[in-house]
Amino acid sequence: MKHIIIIGACLLSAALLLLLTIAGADTDFFGRKYRLLIQLNIGFVLFLVALVGYLLWSLRCKLKAGVFGSRLTLRFLLILSLMTIVPGALIYSVSIQFLGKSIDSWFDVKVDKALESSLNIGRALLNKQLDDLNKKTRAAVPTLSRQSLALLDLKQLLELTQAQEATVLDEHGEIITFSNTDENVRSPNIPDAGVLSLARTQGTYGAIESVTGKGLYLRMIERIPVDASGIKEDIYLLQLLQLVPKEVAEDAEIVQTVYRDYEELSLSRQGLKGFYEVTLTLVLLLSFFSSIAVAFLISEQLSAPLGMLAESTRAVAQGDFSRRNLVKSNDELGVLTESFNLMTRQLEEARTTAQLNQNEVESAKTHLESILANLSSGVLVLDERFCMHTANLSAEYILQVPLIDLEGLTIEECAIRKPSLLAFVNKILEGFNSEETGDWQSQMDHFEEGLSQVLLLRGTRLPVASGGGGVVVFDDITNLLQAQRAAAWGEVARRLAHEIKNPLTPIQLSAERIQQKFAEKLNLEDAKILRRSTETIINQVRTMKAMVNAFSEYARAPELKLRLLNLNELIQEVLSLYEMKSENEKSHPLIRLLLDPNLGLIRGDSARLRQVIHNLLQNAQDALIETTEPIITVRTEMVKNHVQFSLSDNGNGFPDHVKIRAFEPYVTTKIKGTGLGLPIVKKITEEHNGTVQIENIHPRETRVSIILPAATENDLTFDYKIT
Structure with a gap:
């Protein structure tokens, strides 16, 4: 719509300029329509001013809003406007000066005198002819006055005077007689009453007159005295x-017209200057504002493709390759637009291919990370400088160290940052240094916050073509x-229990029989020695039996009789036995119960869990023997x-050193301990799908915790056995 208004305004401006041109060339049209044209042009100039103002305001809004391409439109507009305004203003100033000087030159003194001289020459020539005619007329009047009016021969007079028409009139203008060289003329040319009155009064009249349709004539009137009538008062006039020759008449007419026009122009010199200045000013304003409006249109037409290309370039920079610009021309802009469209298509295809490749890489990476995350083994990936590149969650769990904080550091720096990793790092360096190519494997003991772990490490170097480095799996x-050791100890215990338990009973019976048979036959001193010896044998046999029973208990895997149990009640049941036992002892520990209601x-199996509680209480009592307030x-x-x-x-x-191996068989700090109490506790706990932990709480406290799964809703409706 805006383009249509601008084009229509320019066409209307051209039409008004054309009308001004026509008005300046056509005097009649100028006299009739000039004021209306001036008003129309002024009104249209105001309309163009409003249109240009609106266009400038809209461009300012676009610039303020940061619309892409508005700055380019402004630049084109300034260039095109300057190309129009500067030459137009220069031509206008030159035209005004030239017009002023030209109009002044029209009224130069020489021109004025030349026109006046030309007019005087023409007048002199015509006056000379008029004088000649006057002389001829006066010469003929005496002859006519002696003749009778009825006998006048005007044709002879015409030949004598070389006039075209002769007429005799009375004093009232009535025709007495007339003659004309043209026989087709039926009536003479009668002068008006004023001319007749002047001729009667002065007796003669001569003038140069223009006869309508016949040209320029010399009119000469002389009074004729007529004696034949006998009445002297009668007056007759000869006309x-x-x-006048046609060439002379035309030249005289031209000179007269030019002189008259010159006189009129001379009188309206300032008005003429003002007229042309107003006309030129209106032409300048119409041209100026029309050019600015057209400059807006051209600027937008030129900047629109470049603006679209620039906007599309910005979209491409932001990653949008779907932009396609419409090719509207076959010029350089069209070629540039087509090249840009081709580039965006190629970029989009390249990005699609890259995206597919990236998706494949990401999928493979995600798959690999999923595998690494779900591996129970710890995995460390080292780059060519032996900096930690990747570590899975299992590695952090096994080492109990947040390895993500160490990524990017060399493994030596990792050991400095985390001293607990020193032995681990040294083992890795030792493995890679000992095997320049191929794989290596090693086993080590790792200590972290009081926990002892046995780690099996396997390492391999990565190909140099892929960047080098290495991978450590542990x-x-x-x-x-521990399971292997427990199984081995179980097998040993089973065999020991079988091999040792069989001879213990005969040994005990033999010792008791020896004491019974020979005690009375010996003297008192020897009998005491015999009794002490046999009691020692019997006590040691009992100790051996207890040890064998413990071996059997550790080695066997009895059938679990799982029932719903309240652990609080089971604890109170076991503790009641210890409270009864403590009443007979002088010093017994204080037992505090903090049971969750x-x-x-x-x-669980109540019998097996009672044994767990009993073993833990027994160990606690043994540990408090030398404590003053147990x-x-x-x-x-x-x-x-x-x-x-x-x-x-x-x-x-x-x-x-004991805490690390507390759950291994035969590890104990007690002189008479078997070292099977805590291993049995751990075994029974694991049979119930639980875990057991030992903590030294400083300054003086040891805590053993057993965590068992709580019964579910399904467990409340079923009761079964697990072997």
Whole structure:
């Protein structure tokens, strides 16, 4: 719509300029329509001013809003406007000066005198002819006055005077007689009453007159005295008309017209200047504002493709390759637009291909990360400088170190940052340094915050073509070794129990029989020696039997009789036996119960769990023998979906080297201990799908915690056995 208005305004401006041009050339049209044209042009100039103002305001709004391409439109507009305004203003100023000087030159003194001289020459020539005619007329009048009016021969007079028409009139203008060289003329040319009156009064009249349709004539009138009438008062007039030669008449007419026009122009010199100045000013304003409007149109037409290309370029820079610009021309802009469209298509295809490749890489990476995340083995990836590149979650879990904080550091720097990794790092460096090519494998003991782990490490170098570096895979085989060791100890215990238990009973019976048979036959001193010896044998046999029974208990895998149990009740039942036993002893530890009344039920074998509680209480009592104020604390609580039972004492705690191997058979700090109490506790706990932990709580407290799964809703409706 805006383009249509601008084009229409320019066409209307051209039409008004054309009308001004016509008005300046056509005097009649100018006289009739000039004021209306001036008003129309002024009104249209105001309309163009408003249109240009609106266009400038809209461009300012676009610039303020940061519309892309508006600055380019402004630049084109300024260039095109300057190309129009500067030449137009220069031509206008030159035209005004030239017009002023030209108009002034029209009224130069020489021109004025030349025109006046030309007019005088023409007048002199005509006056000369008029004088000649006057002389001829006067010469003929005396002859006519002596003749009778009825006998006048005007044709002879015409030949004599070389006039074209002769007429005799009375004083009232009535025709007495007339003659004309043209026989087709039926009536003479009668002068008006004023001319007749002047001729009667003065007796003569001569003038140069223009006869309508016949040209320029010399009119001469002379009064004729007529004696034949006998009345002297009668007055007759002789009129002669002589045609001025056509060339002379035309030249005289031209000179007269030019002189008259010159006089009129001379009188309106300033008005003429003002007229042309107003006309030129209107032409300038119409041209100026029309050019600005057209400059807007051209600027938008030129900047629109470039603006679209620039906007599309910005979209491409932001990653949008779907932009396609319409090719509207076959010029350089069209070629540029087509090249841009081709480039965006190629970029979009390249991005699609790259995206597909990236998706494949991401998919492979995600798959690999998923595999690494779900591996139970720890995996470390090292680059060519042996900097930590990648570590999976299992590696952090096994080493108990947040390895993500160490990524990008060399493994030596990792050991400095985390001293607990020093032995681990040294083992890796030792493996890679010992095997320049191929794989290596090693086993080590790893200590972290009082925990001992046995790690199995396997390493391999990566190909140099892929960047070099290496991969270390390691597993925590502590539980595996413990299971193997437990199985081995179980087998040993089973065989020892079988091989040792059989001869113990005969030994005990033989010792009792020897004492019974020979005690009375010996003297008192020898009998005492015999009794002490046999009692020693019997006590040692009993100790051996207890040890064998412990071996059997550790080695056998009895059938579990799982029932719904309340652990609080089971603990109180076992503790009641210890309270009865403590009443007969002088010093016994204080037992504090912190039982959770809302403790959930568990599924377990009551006999096996009693043995767990008994072993823990017995160990606690043994650890408090040398403590002045022994205290045992028994606590139960719910931990998420598990039941936790913990027993703590204020004894000396476990030494670190013992704590690490506390659940291994025959590891004990007691002189008479078998070292099977805690291994049995761990075995029974694991049979119930639970876990057991040992903590030294400083300054003087040791806590053993057992965590068992709580019974579910399904467990409340079923009761079954698990072997």
